[in-house]
Amino acid sequence: MANFTKKAIKESFVKLLNEKPLAKISVKDIVEDCGINRNSFYYHFQDIPALLEEIITEQAEELIENYPEIESLEKGVEVATQFAIENKMAVFHIYNSVNRDMYEQYTMRLCRHVVARYLEVAFKDANVSREDSELAVRLVSCALFGLVYDWLNSGMNEERPADIKRVCELCKGIPEMIIERSRLNN
Amino acid sequence: MANFTKKAIKESFVKLLNEKPLAKISVKDIVEDCGINRNSFYYHFQDIPALLEEIITEQAEELIENYPEIESLEKGVEVATQFAIENKMAVFHIYNSVNRDMYEQYTMRLCRHVVARYLEVAFKDANVSREDSELAVRLVSCALFGLVYDWLNSGMNEERPADIKRVCELCKGIPEMIIERSRLNN
DNA sequence: AGCCTATGTTCGATTTTTGAACATAGGCTT
């Protein structure tokens, strides 16, 4: 099944997202933009947040696919910020929309994906528990989230945040810290 | 009904047409390119010629829509040749394909559309019979066809055929000739 | 308070897509 309708819904949504804030986009807008029945929207997605969620996940996966060489935290940060830059307008509109949670979902989820991919490598031979691994993902993704958040707040003027390097240095220590702590517990 | 599948089939076909000659394009190629079931192709189109036919008609209509000011034969020739230029690769591949009829269909049909549109204006107040009108369409479209044919044979090097003006002059006399002949018969 | 618009849900009818099977035709190989 090719599901061109579902694809068209996503394309219309992203298109509208680059025209106006998320809060101003209605289901009606979307279905009118791609010329389908309103019920066809609800057939594919529960609501707009679900649609957004799927797009985020997809874009993150796609981003990761295009960077199969992610094997360092620096690379992870780079990929995450590059994604934010490329989707500047969409991120910006979501950030400006009424429901701030949306924005957090958007960036956080991306960071989680990228960071998780990195940590797969970092923890490959370390023999760490699932709990410790998840803690590391939370810590690092929160750090990245803070970085992007500040960058957005500063007006996104610089093509790439100047303090990326410093954040990388800080994050780099986290997995090692987790591994060390794990050793002490065993 | 939005019919995204039908649209995707056309897009895949045009895409393939710009990659290889028509004769080398199979239904399998098309359905694989857009990831649908082979039967879905046959649901929308009888076969590849029918698909081609629909695309030709559509593109011609669209072309005419974008030139609502067609009111002279010069304009008609210009539109026809511009279409051929813009679809250079597709026309070229069709022209080179085994079944030469395909090529003729392609260009002729376009010419007929544009010329018919022009003649609507030319014969508006002339009170000519349907037979005479159709004769005029045949004459003028054959002239245009010859022009494009030669242009293709010459290697399509010039951005626009140099002798357009001369062909226009020749064609311009045809409707008047028809009208005059019609007067004599009545 | 009343109006208006968007949401989300239900329903059944209709259209579209799919997979599998089959017969056929043409190209290629040996």
Place this chain on the structure above:
DNA sequence: AAGCCTATGTTCAAAAATCGAACATAGGCT
């Protein structure tokens, strides 16, 4: 020339997707 292989075109029924209509609800605006 016979056999193999692939693409064609057709059929059938199951499954999936789309549609239009109706309804109750919630929130914004006057």
